[in-house]
Amino acid sequence: MKFTIDRDLLLTTISNVSRGLSQKTPMPVLTGIQIDVKEDKITFVTTNKEIAIKIELEKSDKVKLYDEGSCVVPGKYFIDIVRKVEGKEVEFTLFEESTIQIISDRSDFTLIAYDKTNFPTTNFNVTTEPILFDSKELKQIIRQTSFACATSETRIVLTSLNFKAQNGTLEITATDSFRLAKKTSKLDETVDILVNVPSKALEELGKILEDDSTFVKMYLENSKAVFEYKNIIFITRLVEGNYPNTSSLFPKETLFEAVFNRIELVNAVDRASLFSNLDNLNIVKFYFSNSNKVEISSNSSEIGKVVEDINLLNTLDNVDFQIAFSTKYLLDALKSFDSDRISFSFTGEIKPTIIKSVDDDSLVQLLLPVRVF
Amino acid sequence: MKFTIDRDLLLTTISNVSRGLSQKTPMPVLTGIQIDVKEDKITFVTTNKEIAIKIELEKSDKVKLYDEGSCVVPGKYFIDIVRKVEGKEVEFTLFEESTIQIISDRSDFTLIAYDKTNFPTTNFNVTTEPILFDSKELKQIIRQTSFACATSETRIVLTSLNFKAQNGTLEITATDSFRLAKKTSKLDETVDILVNVPSKALEELGKILEDDSTFVKMYLENSKAVFEYKNIIFITRLVEGNYPNTSSLFPKETLFEAVFNRIELVNAVDRASLFSNLDNLNIVKFYFSNSNKVEISSNSSEIGKVVEDINLLNTLDNVDFQIAFSTKYLLDALKSFDSDRISFSFTGEIKPTIIKSVDDDSLVQLLLPVRVF
Structure with a gap:
């Protein structure tokens, strides 16, 4: 496995995918980024209990792919390395499934890869029809509502945002039972939706989204929400349970x-x-x-x-x-x-x-x- | 007691004098700033076990003094208030020795003063001849050496910087016994000096000094060093004990x-x-x-x-x-x-x-x- 990527592109990519890294976990492999080179694509994947993120880069002037293969690289160290190297490009080579060499400019790093057999498999495929958001608008919705969610897990459903669509109108509600934030927006389609999306996951998504009015596609698959934005797929589990009826408030x-x-x-x-x-x-x-x-x-x-x-x-x-x-x-x-x-x-x-x-x-x-x- | 001061001048003054506030102390009055209006001057004083700072402002367009008096105002709150008010001026009035009113723009704050009888008296007078520093140079000396002092108090003398002057040359040495920083500079006078100045005090002094090449006068009085800079007098106790002879290193x-x-x-x-x-x-x-x-x-x-x-x-x-x-x-x-x-x-x-x-x-x-x- 071997590839060379423009340093700035690599840094943006792994910074975004790192939003899905586990912080504290008894499974060290979940603090790693899975990298996979196959045919004309390189794929970066992270996953933890709440969310999973996949980012794909196609072969290009900035992305040169030489040898196929896959490995799981320690996430924090990989990001720190790419952040600190001074070369325009980063060369990444895997030796014998376990030793990663990262070269940029004069710097020559050797990292020990995680055992990739322990990395969980995530299904990133979707079969449902998407709801479309403008990335700038979705980022704004998250900023304007998610702070009102509960942080304590006493009532787990209150740690999520309630997405409710009816007759072409989407209502997003957050409450911790002392305050409530509600944002209403128009949908182009008429779909019926009623799901609870974890606020922490949405806050991570909000950090990935740019203010650039690109489409974000949201798919609701059984018990999970999948967001597709540019070359990024972001999955979060949904929260089960009935969201309180807040209209009487x-x-x-x-x-x-x-x-x-x-x-x-x-x-x-x-x-x-x-x-x-x-x-x-x-x-x-x-x-x-x-x-x-x-x-x-x-x-x-x-x-x-x-x-x-x-x-x-x-x-x-x-x-x-x-x-x-x-x-x-x-x-x-x-x-x-x-x-x-x-x-x-x-x-x-x-x-x-x-x-x-x-x-x-x-x-x-x-x-x-x-x-x- | 009543005065009105330009808000920015007041903020700079109390930010500087606050370098001498106690952080943790069984004597709350040491977390206060003593303010004293007398004749044509207003004086701000702070003191803790290590250092004492006095700043004087003369009556001027920016400093209007109406009634004499003195009080000790809670330091942290006073600074926060002055930082957050939006008026160009701050009006300060003391009622009945214990209630302070601070008015600026639309804001009207009432603060309870500390009992000023408990505030220690510091002697800010000096009798010796000063050694002259350029403020920019002294700030640089502190930055270049103080980090090498010991932070543990196992050998208290190593938490200080050693000032040694002989034959018109000043050597300033800091060491924690694993590393050493030494700065040599020329003095205009020929004086013999051998004192240990606490590095924490010098770091606070460094934050007050500006890069403006004003004179800083350093006086050595028995067991203390007094720095005079513009309208500021900064006193630190000296550390007793023999500084190790580092020349053999x-x-x-x-x-x-x-x-x-x-x-x-x-x-x-x-x-x-x-x-x-x-x-x-x-x-x-x-x-x-x-x-x-x-x-x-x-x-x-x-x-x-x-x-x-x-x-x-x-x-x-x-x-x-x-x-x-x-x-x-x-x-x-x-x-x-x-x-x-x-x-x-x-x-x-x-x-x-x-x-x-x-x-x-x-x-x-x-x-x-x-x-x-």
């Missing part, structure tokens, strides 16, 4: 709406968060009593307090209302928006609050307030 | 000299260090057998090995020599130089090696090799 009636400049509010909440770490409360309070201002405050009994007024972009009538949020959850929600004018819909001091962009209602953030008054 | 005779391009060597050693973490050996080997090349190698029994040839900038005669170093110590030494041509003087495979710049011999790095052959 959305209030039918609104007391009033307040419109903010998002950046101003982010900075004010960020300042309010200065004191909130100490008591482990992390609370920021909003007090509305003025037609065009809100008082934002936070306090710690041991250190002190902060108060500031934020101008509203709309005018309120006759309002006397206070509410408190977790500063972290509020900042997460505010930072998920790309636009600058955002509206809060309040329904009660201890009832869910809905945050949306004024200009685009495809993204909804729902926050449960904290009862402090 | 420097070999009288040299076997041969090898001259390297520093950047090439740094990159090669950095690559060689890829495998060295695993075995906890951190060893890079040099093998000279060629008139104009050296083979650099490292290996790990479990992972593999790396070999590469580095061109020498000089030509060697009849040499057959190998030596090994700790990669970390070698990289530290190589990175301390600013120039690109550096020479290694070898005296034996298990004897000290001297590293110098070809263009400037004011800085000497000495490394003890590791016996591996």
